[in-house]
Amino acid sequence: MVEHRQEFERELEAIEAKVIELFAMVAEDLPGATQALLTGNAQVLQMLNEREQLIDALYPEIEELVNREILLQAPVASDLRFLLSVLRIVPELERSHDLVVQIASRANHLLGEDLSPRTRGLVERMGILASDMWRQAVDSWYQRDRSAALALEERDDEMDEFHASLLTELASGRMALPVTMEMTLVARFYERLGDHAVNIARRVVYLAGPATEPPAN
Amino acid sequence: MEQSEQNVAAKTELPKPAAVQDMQRSAFSDTPGTAVFDAKNVSLYYGSFRAVTDVSLSIYEHEITAFIGPSGCGKTTVLRTLNRMNDLIVGARVEGEVHYRGASLYGSGVSPIAVRRRIGMVFQKPNPFPKSIYDNVAYGPRINGERNKGKLNEIVERSLRQAALWDEVKDRLNKSGLSLSGGQAQRLCIARTLAVEPDVVLMDEPCSALDPIATGRIEDLMHEIKSQYTIVIVTHNMQQATRVSDRTAFFSVLRNEESDTRTGVLVEYDRTENIFQNPRDSRTQAYVTGRMG
Numbered sequence: 114m115v116e117h118r119q120e121f122e123r124e125l126e127a128i129e130a131k132v133i134e135l136f137a138m139v140a141e142d143l144p145g146a147t148q149a150l151l152t153g154n155a156q157v158l159q160m161l162n163e164r165e166q167l168i169d170a171l172y173p174e175i176e177e178l179v180n181r182e183i184l185l186q187a188p189v190a191s192d193l194r195f196l197l198s199v200l201r202i203v204p205e206l207e208r209s210h211d212l213v214v215q216i217a218s219r220a221n222h223l224l225g226e227d228l229s230p231r232t233r234g235l236v237e238r239m240g241i242l243a244s245d246m247w248r249q250a251v252d253s254w255y256q257r258d259r260s261a262a263l264a265l266e267e268r269d270d271e272m273d274e275f276h277a278s279l280l281t282e283l284a285s286g287r288m289a290l291p292v293t294m295e296m297t298l299v300a301r302f303y304e305r306l307g308d309h310a311v312n313i314a315r316r317v318v319y320l321a322g323p324a325t326e327p328p329a330n
Numbered sequence: 331m332e333q334s335e336q337n338v339a340a341k342t343e344l345p346k347p348a349a350v351q352d353m354q355r356s357a358f359s360d361t362p363g364t365a366v367f368d369a370k371n372v373s374l375y376y377g378s379f380r381a382v383t384d385v386s387l388s389i390y391e392h393e394i395t396a397f398i399g400p401s402g403c404g405k406t407t408v409l410r411t412l413n414r415m416n417d418l419i420v421g422a423r424v425e426g427e428v429h430y431r432g433a434s435l436y437g438s439g440v441s442p443i444a445v446r447r448r449i450g451m452v453f454q455k456p457n458p459f460p461k462s463i464y465d466n467v468a469y470g471p472r473i474n475g476e477r478n479k480g481k482l483n484e485i486v487e488r489s490l491r492q493a494a495l496w497d498e499v500k501d502r503l504n505k506s507g508l509s510l511s512g513g514q515a516q517r518l519c520i521a522r523t524l525a526v527e528p529d530v531v532l533m534d535e536p537c538s539a540l541d542p543i544a545t546g547r548i549e550d551l552m553h554e555i556k557s558q559y560t561i562v563i564v565t566h567n568m569q570q571a572t573r574v575s576d577r578t579a580f581f582s583v584l585r586n587e588e589s590d591t592r593t594g595v596l597v598e599y600d601r602t603e604n605i606f607q608n609p610r611d612s613r614t615q616a617y618v619t620g621r622m623g
Contacts, residue, residue: 118619118620121620187569188619189572189606189607189618189619190606190607190608190609190615190618190619191619192619193606322607322608323608323610
């Protein structure tokens, strides 16, 4: 049998490359944002803002490409699942990067020393966990690994526990009120980043589809 | 099945749909509807050449079932085994079992004529008889012995309405069937098939010679008549399969390198949305996405 539809295949690969680019920006910038917050390094923020502009351009571009392929190629099966999945996860990626920027922006008006040691410790661990979860989400997408959703749901429970612990610490009133208010938001941002990673891994279950059997004959 | 074969042989009659419906419903309670056809391990030979190998599938009442697959995969051949059209080809031979409403279609004593009266067929190229539009539709009922003019008028009008052609031809029923456009001629052929009130309508690429508007009309009419008939359609147009069918069977070609022969096989049979969204076989995936074939 002859293989064809190579042009369509190339378009799909181009879309995948752009999606991976978006993924990479979130996964790479997340550890940097945590670092900026804890060290008060405001330079990172400038870099992140530039990335944000890139994403704001990339996001509509991907949508337009997907719309076009759906319109012109009448995709079915794995092609349709891929294009619909892209449409659904691209907004999650865009929002997640927003959250990363939000975390980093606290470095501007918050100094590392303003934080209680326990708060610092918890934020650090939430940062590491969120980065891990995002790496896993990226891998699950790239490898079409439908098993990642379960693993990430478990890690998200961990994140929820950190979130609760941090809120308890903040409620103890050991830090200045403005700092406490900011940190409440930061806690929420990490928790949301965990949720988005889980959402993406769940989308991968649909994307991967049923296990394809090799030809029986 | 021996028993039902004897019944059939004794009466030379195929079971009527309504008569067996309740029996079937209990026998197939886990299936979505009554199975009209049950094919088990069907192979079809033209002489010593095996055109189709080992096909097993059930076709359900009031559903539209689509057969898709590349050229030479045997989908038309399988369609034609469902109303014994292959009997007309010298050297054609069917192995395996085809049951129609519980009775063996190839049982001794079953007349191919009786089969085709119950299981009508619409062909790829519209083939109206060189007669008037009226006579085209009245042809079958007349052969069946209907002589009553009023009754025939009624059948002709009903059939043309079902085929969505009535409004276009009601003022020129005496014009030749050959004067119609391609799309109209195909709908006339559908009306002619429906006129004998078949149980099943087999359609062999009914739209491949038609433009998109005429195709749309035929698809609409398939949806409209499916509550009364069971339809099996062979189509090369996968979008058509997704638009009209409830179930899709994907056939492919198996090559034997040693003997340099090809034979058709049924690869996957499932609800249409599964075939086109979550195909389980990589060959189906390659075909429906247009990567192979």
